[in-house]
Amino acid sequence: MANLPRRFFVSGTDTDIGKTFVSALCVAGLSAMYWKPVQTGFPPDRDRDTVQRLTGLGDDHFFPERFCFKEPISPHRAAEKEKSLIRLEDFVLPDSGDRHLVVEGAGGLLVPLADHLYMTDLIRHLDLPVLLVCRTGLGTLNHTFLSVEALKNRGIPIVGIVANGPLHRDNLEDLTRMTGVPLLAHVPFCDDMQKQDLKALFDSCFDPEADR
Numbered sequence: 613m614a615n616l617p618r619r620f621f622v623s624g625t626d627t628d629i630g631k632t633f634v635s636a637l638c639v640a641g642l643s644a645m646y647w648k649p650v651q652t653g654f655p656p657d658r659d660r661d662t663v664q665r666l667t668g669l670g671d672d673h674f675f676p677e678r679f680c681f682k683e684p685i686s687p688h689r690a691a692e693k694e695k696s697l698i699r700l701e702d703f704v705l706p707d708s709g710d711r712h713l714v715v716e717g718a719g720g721l722l723v724p725l726a727d728h729l730y731m732t733d734l735i736r737h738l739d740l741p742v743l744l745v746c747r748t749g750l751g752t753l754n755h756t757f758l759s760v761e762a763l764k765n766r767g768i769p770i771v772g773i774v775a776n777g778p779l780h781r782d783n784l785e786d787l788t789r790m791t792g793v794p795l796l797a798h799v800p801f802c803d804d805m806q807k808q809d810l811k812a813l814f815d816s817c818f819d820p821e822a823d824r
């Protein structure tokens with residue numbers, strides 16, 4: 613059984629990297645609460661709905677977003693288009709009580725929330741360690757090393773890396789050996805995500821004894 617902290621922030625090396633899928637796995641596996649503080653592209657996209665659909669959990673596992681913007685773009689621009697401004701003081705970490713809390717970012721670590729305000733500032737404001745989702749294939753070494761460097765430079769604790777996609781043993785080995793950050797899980801590419809038993813998938817992917 614994975615040893616994950618009670619509360620953590622799921623970020624990634626890019627947008628569309630699998631943060632929501634990995635969040636859903638963690639929510640199912642830990643029976644956790646889920647919070648996406650900033651959602652863009654809603655409607656129609658809402659990661660909270662995706663996690664709820666994938667996990668089948670009730671409304672009591674979900675906190676409402678602090679900001680939802682219509683345009684499917686970076687939060688700083690999406691906010692500006694709606695004459696809104698995102699400030700750190702707007703965010704208060706919801707109380708998940710005894711449950712785990714999974715907080716999902718939008719895009720990668722240096723996505724702007726406003727001028728001179730980045731996702732990393734929100735992570736520090738919430739005082740959460742980061743679980744970093746990356747892809748498995750070509751290009752991931754550069755993106756993951758950059759992300760790890762950004763976190764280390766800002767003193768943000770890293771829970772570990774989750775590699776999402778088809779197995780690539782060399783990259784998985786290099787990711788952890790060259791960063792010194794533990795590889796917590798490899799999540800395989802799944803043809804039909806809705807048909808997955810997420811709890812079982814979480815247990816197998818996050819198994820510390822798994823052979824990667």
Ligand SMILES: Nc1ncnc2c1ncn2[C@@H]1O[C@H](COP(=O)(O)OP(=O)(O)OP(=O)(O)O)[C@@H](O)[C@H]1O
Nearest residue numbers: 627628629630631632633718719777799800801802
């Ligand atoms: N392991 C996987 N197997 C199959 N499909 C996947 C897997 N991981 C992610 N996907 C698909 O890839 C797409 C992007 O994934 P996801 O929505 O989780 O990205 P994200 O990092 O949360 O993006 P955003 O920055 O918008 O929040 C989705 O269509 C998702 O269903």
Ligand SMILES: C[C@H](N)[C@H](N)CCCCCC(=O)O
Nearest residue numbers: 627652653684685686718719
């Ligand atoms: C709309 C999208 N799915 C994400 N939620 C927002 C991604 C912002 C990425 C900005 C960037 O890095 O260029």
Ligand SMILES: [Mg+2]
Nearest residue numbers: 631632659716
């Ligand atoms: Mg997402």
